[in-house]
Amino acid sequence: MSNDGARRTRRPTTADTDADGRWLTDVAAGASRDAGNVPVALLGDYLPLLADAAITGRKPKRTELDAVEALGRKAAEQGISAGRVVQLYLSAARRLWQELPDVVRSRDREAVRAAAAAVLQVIDDAVATLAEGYAVARRDLVRHEETLRRELIDDLLRGDSDLGGLVERAEPFGLDLARVHQVALAAPSRRLPDTDTAITALEAAIFDRLGDRDVLVATKDGLLVVLAPADTTSPHGTPAGHDTNDNLGRLMHDQLRRLPRGRPWRIAVGRPHPGLYGIARSYEEAREALTMASRLRVPTPVVNARDLLIYRVLLRDQPAIVELVHAVLHPLTRARGGAEPLVATLQAYFDTGGVATETAKHIHVSVRAVTYRLERIHTLTGYDPTDPAHRFTLQAAVLGARALDWPDQPLPATG
Template identity: 45%
Template sequence: MTGEGSTGVGTRPEVPEEHLAGYARCLTEACATGRRLTRDELDTQRAHGELAAEAGIGLRSLVRVLLAAAEDVRPSLPGTQTGHLLSAAAQAVDAFAEGHERAQRLAIRQEEAARREFIDDLLYGRSDLGRLAERAERFGLLLSHAHTVAVAEGPEPYADGYAASRRIEAALTARFGHRRILLTTKDDRLICIAPGDESEVVTYFAKQAYAATDGGRVGIGRPHPGAGGVVHSYEEALGALDLAARMDLEGPVLHAADLLVYPVLARDRQAMTDLVESALGPLARARGGAQPLIDTLAAYFDSGCVAAEAARRLSLSVRAMTYRLERIHTLTGYDTANPTHRYTLQTAVIGARLLGWPGEGL
């Protein structure tokens, strides 16, 4: 349907006639008696609205055509009936719009379900790789390339549609346009999958995620190629967040590449357990238990083995800090002034954190 409408809104959009089938007759019959549209008539208009939405016809265009078609009916009505035309048209347009919106909501839900299924298959390494690659292109990813995954967690859970998630997505879109970036949520975390050679994307994502939640942390995996590479990078990002929690690591952004030593140390659990028991076990005999002295060692090593800085971090006097280090030497036989002893103690402290000792036992 084309041509100039008498509504003064310009050229009518293209709308197939089947979406308007029975519309003019419905209005004419309603105006004849001044009645409201029947349930069947409204259902028919809703169905036409759904079909129009499925055909990709926008609601604004559809309303313009419906109003113009109603104006086309006016000349055929007796003067006594024209006063009912606006009311009948309003009912019909409302039914059209309801059907159109219902179809749009269904399409959105189906798209969200497909996206969620794809994300689950991608991050858990499920599904045929060929089929997964085809589906990935639909969501803007080329799995033949390398990708980096960043995972953000905050004080409050992330979820699709939450204000924080929308703000971060809007910021990424404004900054990087329509690059091949996928943003999604999973397990109350916000996930960004970006091309592996565009590190500025995950860096900016981390900055925005930290600002949007007034805190929180972001783990960033290393870039890896292929569908399996996405899974690998995702697991590295999760591992970085887990290490940050267990090791009390500082900083809002944790790169898996900077933390590779920890998985190496944790790989032989029995050897690490033996080291912790041997080097730190005697600290359990101290008044107050082992934890205060382990915290002392951790602060000492984290401050570059500068006793004054470690004392400041622990809100102790330098004298108290020195006493604690001497007490550790007495109990364990390891002297922090000796490079070999210092390395053993530092490794044992890392192991204690990884193993959750002494709180969780060995």
């Protein structure tokens, strides 16, 4: 034996590998370390496939590649990143090539080139199949998570599910149901756009600005739903307090209006309430706020339930408010053009503090037209909008009319 041969560490021969696969075990362990201690089991029979390709030129069978695909799915299910799994396979191939038996390393140049080509083909097929299995599993996991998210948000907003079960189901999403939460709803002008894009955009913006991951974004009944803690601090570290509603609503609108579809958006934010049933209560308030904002023709894109509490008070005694609207405003239906222009004039007049010039600007008519309409209202109803003694009655009736969506909809029956 030459001196060079004596100094060179002897690599296993083919017979050695048949008798003892320890060298492949060492290669696998080294590849695992290279990839950040990814489990060796995810290699499966990949290393014997590479060795066979190098020694015999054998290509992997379909069943062997199917096994690699299954390992890719398993890696995704274990939460291991795709980059680390691919690194495991590439590092294993590099180490195996360095440790190939002498029977391969001692061949002539053409034989070595053929062995390398066979090994590269196996690497290419295996990594592509691994990535495909990983991607399929990730898509399945995302769909499953979306289903769980949708079911969780449905049960939270309904508020009548098992508390213990909900707490357990909310934990993977980072929700602490012991905190005070509020619900905000976003309604697109038309059909809900790409939900994945909208949800991702809202989550990223809320996490970044409010500094809290106890947030859930989902869809329900064609609306985007955001469940967020009400005790979140502002980006400057000061308590959000009373302005939390405004912050959340404005943040959502600012993000959604950048999307290519869905504009103009209407955002409604429910009041904060504690506990599981508080979430359902905040959701109902947000839904009512959306409905009222539409009926009242509120010009601002963000509305808060607390600002519309007067309408909830009015509607608690619906027969009384129906009677008030009928008694005070129903005579306006005798006017040319119906009651709506006159009711709109009254609403604008009260909203602008009883200033005729501002009312005219608000409803885009002349001051003379406003004056005429106010006089016509006095004549038909007997109530003078300019008289402080009559103003409260007229304003309460207008609020009730808008809450009932009158005159667009007939007054509900009270009998």
